[in-house]
Amino acid sequence: MSSPDRSVPVRPVLHxxxxxxxxxxIEVLHGIDLVVRPCEVVALLGPNGAGKxxxxxxxxxxxxxxxxxxxxxxxxANGIRPDVLARSGLCTIPEGRGIFFxxxxxxxxxxxxxxxxxxxxxxxxxxxxxxxxxxxxRQVAGTMSGGEQQMLAMARAxxxxxxxxxxDEISMGLAPLVVDELYELVAQIAADRVAVLLTEQFARxxxxxxxxxxxxxxxxxxxxxxPDDLPAxxxxxxxxxxxxxxxxxxxxxxxxxxxxxxxxxxxxxNGRAA
Amino acid sequence: xxxxxxxxIVGVVTGAAYxxxxxxxxxxxxxxxxxxxxxxxxxxxxxxxxWQFEMAWHWPPLAALFVTVxxxxxxxxxxxxxxxxxxxxxxxxxxxxxxxxxxxxxxIGLVDTIWPPQARVLLPFFGHSGFQLVGVFVTWEDVITVGxxxxxxxxxxxFLYRTRTGVTMRAVVDNRGLAGLNGARPxxxxxxxxxxxxMLASIAGILIAPELQLSVLPLTLLVxxxxxxxxxxxxxxxxxxxxxxxxxxxxxxxxxGYMPSTGIWDSVPLQGMRLAIPSILLxxxxxxxxxxKIRGAVIQVRRAVRPTAGLARSLxxxxxxxxxxVVATSFLGAGDTVDLGTGLALGLIMLSLVPxxxxxxxxxxxxxxFAGLGAFAMARAGGGGSPLGLLAAxxxxxxxxxLVALPALRLKGLYLALATMAFAAAMDDMFFPTSxxxxxxxxxxxxxPSIFGLHFTGQRSFVIFLAVVFAVVSVALLALRRGPFxxxxxxxxxxxxxCATLGLNLTLTKLVVxxxxxxxxxxxxxxxxxMESVAGATQFEMLQSLPILLLCVVGGVATCSGALFGGIVLxxxxxxxxxxxxxxxxxxLGTGLAxxxxxxxxxxxxxALYERTASWCSGVSARLTGPLARKLAGSAAGSAxxxxxAPA
Ligand SMILES: Nc1ncnc2c1ncn2[C@@H]1O[C@H](COP(=O)(O)OP(=O)(O)O)[C@@H](O)[C@H]1O
Ligand SMILES: [Mg+2]
Numbered sequence: 001m002s003s004p005d006r007s008v009p010v011r012p013v014l015h016x017x018x019x020x021x022x023x024x025x026i027e028v029l030h031g032i033d034l035v036v037r038p039c040e041v042v043a044l045l046g047p048n049g050a051g052k053x054x055x056x057x058x059x060x061x062x063x064x065x066x067x068x069x070x071x072x073x074x075x076x077a078n079g080i081r082p083d084v085l086a087r088s089g090l091c092t093i094p095e096g097r098g099i100f101f102x103x104x105x106x107x108x109x110x111x112x113x114x115x116x117x118x119x120x121x122x123x124x125x126x127x128x129x130x131x132x133x134x135x136x137x138r139q140v141a142g143t144m145s146g147g148e149q150q151m152l153a154m155a156r157a158x159x160x161x162x163x164x165x166x167x168d169e170i171s172m173g174l175a176p177l178v179v180d181e182l183y184e185l186v187a188q189i190a191a192d193r194v195a196v197l198l199t200e201q202f203a204r205x206x207x208x209x210x211x212x213x214x215x216x217x218x219x220x221x222x223x224x225x226x227p228d229d230l231p232a233x234x235x236x237x238x239x240x241x242x243x244x245x246x247x248x249x250x251x252x253x254x255x256x257x258x259x260x261x262x263x264x265x266x267x268x269x270n271g272r273a274a
Numbered sequence: 275x276x277x278x279x280x281x282x283i284v285g286v287v288t289g290a291a292y293x294x295x296x297x298x299x300x301x302x303x304x305x306x307x308x309x310x311x312x313x314x315x316x317x318x319x320x321x322x323x324x325w326q327f328e329m330a331w332h333w334p335p336l337a338a339l340f341v342t343v344x345x346x347x348x349x350x351x352x353x354x355x356x357x358x359x360x361x362x363x364x365x366x367x368x369x370x371x372x373x374x375x376x377x378x379x380x381x382i383g384l385v386d387t388i389w390p391p392q393a394r395v396l397l398p399f400f401g402h403s404g405f406q407l408v409g410v411f412v413t414w415e416d417v418i419t420v421g422x423x424x425x426x427x428x429x430x431x432x433f434l435y436r437t438r439t440g441v442t443m444r445a446v447v448d449n450r451g452l453a454g455l456n457g458a459r460p461x462x463x464x465x466x467x468x469x470x471x472x473m474l475a476s477i478a479g480i481l482i483a484p485e486l487q488l489s490v491l492p493l494t495l496l497v498x499x500x501x502x503x504x505x506x507x508x509x510x511x512x513x514x515x516x517x518x519x520x521x522x523x524x525x526x527x528x529x530x531g532y533m534p535s536t537g538i539w540d541s542v543p544l545q546g547m548r549l550a551i552p553s554i555l556l557x558x559x560x561x562x563x564x565x566x567k568i569r570g571a572v573i574q575v576r577r578a579v580r581p582t583a584g585l586a587r588s589l590x591x592x593x594x595x596x597x598x599x600v601v602a603t604s605f606l607g608a609g610d611t612v613d614l615g616t617g618l619a620l621g622l623i624m625l626s627l628v629p630x631x632x633x634x635x636x637x638x639x640x641x642x643x644f645a646g647l648g649a650f651a652m653a654r655a656g657g658g659g660s661p662l663g664l665l666a667a668x669x670x671x672x673x674x675x676x677l678v679a680l681p682a683l684r685l686k687g688l689y690l691a692l693a694t695m696a697f698a699a700a701m702d703d704m705f706f707p708t709s710x711x712x713x714x715x716x717x718x719x720x721x722x723p724s725i726f727g728l729h730f731t732g733q734r735s736f737v738i739f740l741a742v743v744f745a746v747v748s749v750a751l752l753a754l755r756r757g758p759f760x761x762x763x764x765x766x767x768x769x770x771x772x773c774a775t776l777g778l779n780l781t782l783t784k785l786v787v788x789x790x791x792x793x794x795x796x797x798x799x800x801x802x803x804x805m806e807s808v809a810g811a812t813q814f815e816m817l818q819s820l821p822i823l824l825l826c827v828v829g830g831v832a833t834c835s836g837a838l839f840g841g842i843v844l845x846x847x848x849x850x851x852x853x854x855x856x857x858x859x860x861x862x863l864g865t866g867l868a869x870x871x872x873x874x875x876x877x878x879x880x881x882a883l884y885e886r887t888a889s890w891c892s893g894v895s896a897r898l899t900g901p902l903a904r905k906l907a908g909s910a911a912g913s914a915x916x917x918x919x920a921p922a
Contacts, residue, residue: 060455086457094455100448107441114457119438156456 011074012037013164013195014059018068021058028054030219031068036164036195041186043206043227044199046216052199053095055216056166059197060092061085073163087114091162095169098153101142105133108141108152115160126155129185147178154182157189165189167198171205179205280410281531282524287416289523290423291482292552293516295500296507297426298474301434303509305443305467308359308370309688312378314500316472317479318493319381320347322389324480325396325488335399343476351472352465359468360461367687368637372827372869375639375820378494380866383859385490398484419481426474427516434512443467491817495699499552501692505559518559526551546703553699560693561681582760588752591835592745599741603734612805613845615737619805621841622744622798624826625834629751630791631823632832633760635767636784637691639819640678640698644671644792645799646814650711652720652800653809659724664800671796672789679788683781686770698816706811717810720803730804740801747794748834763787821861824869830878839880 014036021029028051036042044052057063058070061082069078072090086092099108112122127134130151136144141152150170157165167186171179187209190196200206203213207227215223215230223230295317302310310316323346327338358377362370398415405412434440446453446463453460478500479493486492499522506518529548547554583591599618603611623645630636648667656663682693707714722730730736754760762783765773773780803809812818825844830836847861854860 062451062455081454082451083454083457083459086455092455094452098452098455100445100452102448103441103445107435107445110438110441111445111453111456111458113438160457 012071013073014197015071015074016055016059016068017070019055019058019065019070020067021054021063022066023063027066028219029058029065032058032219032221034197034214034221036197038163038193038195039190040211041190041196041198041206041209042212042214043203043210044197044214044216045203045206046201048201050216051219052201052216053168054219056092056094056168056197056199059164060090060166083114087116089115089160089163090166091115091157091160091164092166093153093156093168093170095172097146097149098156099141099149102140104140105137105144105152109155109159112156112159115156115162117159117161122155122159125158126152129158130155146173147175150174150178150182154185158185161192162194164195164197167196169199169201171200176205183209276409277531279408281527283407283410283412283416284530285524285527286520287419287523288526289520290420291478292500292503292522293423293519294419294426294474294481295478295496296503296515296519297423297430297512298471298478299500299504300507300509300512300515301430301474302467302471303504305434305447305470306355306359306363306464307447308363308374309509309692310377310471311371311374312381313471313475314479314494314496315378315381316347316351317475317477317482318490319350319385319479320472320476321396321479321483321488321493322385324476325394325483326389329394329396339480342480343473347472347476348469351469351475354472355465355468360464363464366635367691368631368635368827371637371688371691372824376824376866376869378866379820379824379862379869382490382494383861383863383866386859387863391490394488396484396488415481415484422477422481423516423519426477427512430512439463439466495817502552502556502559502696505556505563505692508563522552522555525555546705546707550700550703553696553703557693557696557700560685560689560696582755583752584756585749585753588749588834592749595745595838596738596741599738603737608733610849611733611737613849614842615733615740615805615845616802617842617845618737618740618744618838619798619802619841620822620844621838622740622747623795623802624822624829624837624840625744625747625751626791626794626798627823627826627831628834628837629754629763629787631827632830632836633755633763633767634784634787636788637687637694637823638788638791639691639695639823640701640816641791641795641822642799642814642819643698643701643816644675644795645802646701646706646712646809646811647671647674648796648799649720649803649809649814651796652723652803653718656721656723656800659721659729661723661725663721664723664797667800668793668797671799672793675792675795676785676789678792679785683784695816698819702811702815706814712809712811712814714811717808720800720807720809722804722807723800736805740805743801744838751834759783759786821865824865828865828868828878830880830882833878833880833884835884836878836880 012035014034016032016034019029019032020027032051032055034042034055044055046052054063058065061077061080061084064079069076071077072085072088077085082092092098100111103111106123109122109126110119112126113119117125127137132148133152133155136148141149144152154170157167165186170182174182183205186196186198190209190211198206198210203210207213210227213223213225213227213230214221295314298317299310299313302308302313320342324338324342327333327341328335333341354377358373359370362373398413399418400414402413404414404416432440434444442453442458442463443466445456445458446460450460453463482496483493486496500519503515503519503522506521507513507515526548529551533544533548599614602614606614623641626641626644627638630638648671651666651670652663654663655666678694678697682690685693706712712718722736724730728735728739730739755763762773762778762780765776765778766780766783770780799814806813821844822840825840826837827840829839829843844861844865850860850864
């Protein structure tokens with residue numbers, strides 16, 4: 001049933017239709033429509049409190065929509081528990097490191113086998129991509145640097161080979177060089193026919209890999225399009241300056257801070273480009 | 275030399291039994307995040323189940339063992355998790371503690387009901403046969419105990435660190451939501467960890483039971499001794515837990531062997547110290563071990579804070595209570611009057627928990643111990659009804675309360691509760707049975723105070739006096755709650771971390787509220803003793819503090835009326851018991867059930883009732899208008915909730 005529609009495959013992996021969601025009685029999403037297809041990286045941008053994380057919570061099954069519905073691979077998925085979704089090919093890395101701080105690196109990798117791969121496969125893939133983790137396999141995860149922790153979290157995306165990957169602010173508190181490395185990985189994963197939905201408060205780092213951007217404010221999507229098609233005022237407000245490939249510049253200026261993965265991970269890349 | 279070997283072997287065997295018991299505690303705590311105070315009671319229950327299979331139904335020992343440990347225990351553990359624990363998994367430490375205490379008390383009541391007290395024999399495995407080891411007779415049961423401890427140690431280590439299920443159990447405690455996002459089933463893992471905990475408890479219970487003649491309380495409490503071992507392992511570290519268990523076993527054995535028993539050593543406190551070694555060790559361990567960091571990120575889900583009753587409102591309630599008691603005692607029979615008085619006195623003891631637990635969020639498991647100190651002081655200093663006795667009661671209990679609180683101040687939540695429990699258990703062994711206090715198995719007369727020339731020798735007058743005291747203390751407490759000290763208290767309950775960042779001095783606050791609470795309990799204990807006229811050591815045992823806490827929380831620990839409710843219900847125990855004689859212990863069973871099911875209504879009965887009445891009243895007064903209607907509605911609300919209507 002393929003259509004002649006250029007590069008974009010037809011069937012969406014994630015599909016939110018007029019989704020509303022609330023914490024208790026307070027509604028924080030007022031009708032979200034969003035489609036993510038394989039090979040696509042959709043970046044949800046917007047200020048703090050806009051509802052980005054909440055969208056990911058709905059899409060990962062942690063929060064049940066109060067109205068509207070969300071579909072995964074064409075199937076209605078309202079009310080399906082997060083662990084069921086996870087086992088059926090949805091990989092979610094929540095805000096703040098998505099790892100178990102009190103377990104060792106190896107044990108954290110063991111927890112990734114619920115996706116269906118064996119322990120050996122998980123370890124091989126993770127250690128091949130992040131040799132640092134192999135060096136630290138017996139270390140308790142909470143004692144590693146922020147960059148190493150986020151690598152460990154991303155190892156799950158590698159090992160489970162998901163249909164969809166949800167990432168919540170993976171750049172938070174990391175040095176620019178690490179962020180670049182992580183987003184390079186995101187691009188590779190997406191190229192492997194994975195649908196990626198990610199959020200960033202400060203978008204510069206994500207723009208290099210995003211194929212589409214949705215800007216959120218106060219529980220609504222206020223603009224959506226290719227990164228360079230965004231209206232200039234929105235770009236100014238949320239993307240920290242004019243337009244597009246800020247990633248390269250950010251990478252350049254980060255050279256001086258190349259102690260990247262050590263404990264001194266600095267803040268995200270906003271407001272640094274000329 | 276031979277003697278030393280003998281005592282060492284005995285110590286190792288005892289230590290092995292403790293190790294088995296403690297390992298279960300550590301496993302449940304480190305895989306579900308909840309400290310199961312009922313662990314010993316579960317083991318005790320399973321020992322009875324085993325007895326039923328093996329001795330009453332004459333099953334072969336191995337079959338009985340297998341069915342108990344591998345079928346009944348895990349199923350019961352899973353059921354407990356599924357129906358009680360799961361509801362409170364996000365609740366505060368205090369709530370989870372109360373639920374497991376409820377489980378413990380309920381299990382004791384249940385066993386009393388299913389297996390009415392009588393002598394039962396549970397033979398050790400292979401009877402009393404054994405062999406000589408370097409001149410010491412060792413039974414096969416001893417060998418099995420040590421073997422079980424070693425096997426469990428190795429098995430648990432492998433299971434928790436090498437298998438995916440074991441790793442997941444630890445992961446779920448670390449971050450439950452993330453475990454789900456990884457694809458693990460957190461709910462199933464929780465059930466599994468309680469099933470495993472119950473299995474370990476059953477092994478401990480079955481191994482220890484023969485030595486204790488299968489009696490309920492010693493079995494329950496012996497496993498309490500294992501708390502000290504678990505605490506040495508910081509509730510997480512299994513190897514340290516095993517080392518701790520060994521240490522306790524050896525210390526106890528050497529104490530029996532080498533502590534002199536002549537001269538000054540032949541006194542009850544020093545003899546009691548042998549028994550109290552685990553409690554003392556628990557207390558010391560709690561004090562010297564590094565504490566968990568303040569968890570500032572944890573947000574306690576709290577209901578909306580209701581306003582405290584104003585002065586007018588609390589006076590209304592106070593007057594109402596006294597009038598109600600005056601009217602009730604005018605037609606109640608003698609027996610019922612005594613029950614009402616006992617209820618009021620117990621309510622007064624529970625009232626001591628209101629500022630400490632209800633407003634300050636600290637859990638104490640030794641209020642009855644303070645009450646006992648109060649009764650002791652009254653017996654000593656209150657001769658001829660001198661009101662000095664009451665002052666001495668409050669003063670002694672308050673001072674001891676401060677002494678206990680002083681080292682325990684840095685402890686939080688669970689640790690503080692266990693420290694108070696250890697203190698209570700040590701007092702049970704070392705102070706209350708002495709000839710200075712209540713004498714072993716005996717009782718002493720407690721005089722009733724006479725104040726302003728009034729003597730309360732008649733039952734009715736003393737009961738009315740108790741009501742007046744309850745009313746006055748409630749009004750005073752509520753005034754305290756409305757003041758600055760009360761605000762600091764409730765800030766402390768909300769978040770100790772936030773208070774620390776605001777620069778509030780919580781150490782002093784805790785010390786003061788702990789002493790106030792202990793003083794009230796001591797004062798109340800003196801009157802409780804006076805109500806009964808005599809008092810014995812068993813009335814003030816640690817175990818008696820548990821129903822006090824449970825029923826107060828069930829009534830509503832943040833309200834004075836909740837304490838009243840709890841006291842009256844506990845005082846009416848004999849009435850319920852005569853209505854349901856076929857149930858072994860209605861009070862224990864009912865109290866346990868009420869506490870264990872607390873998850874459904876964490877604020878307690880009285881606040882819920884208050885809310886209903888309030889909404890009903892506002893409905894009525896909306897229809898009627900004018901000051902008269904408002905007055906009516908006001909007094910109706912006041913009447914329904916007794917003194918100190920509103921919670922904090
Ligand atoms: N657990 C929660 N309970 C109540 N409100 C919440 C909770 N989490 C987020 N919110 C509210 O929902 C809104 C959206 O939050 P969120 O999705 O986290 O925003 P973002 O990720 O864009 O910063 C905010 O107003 C926030 O205060
Ligand atoms: Mg967010």
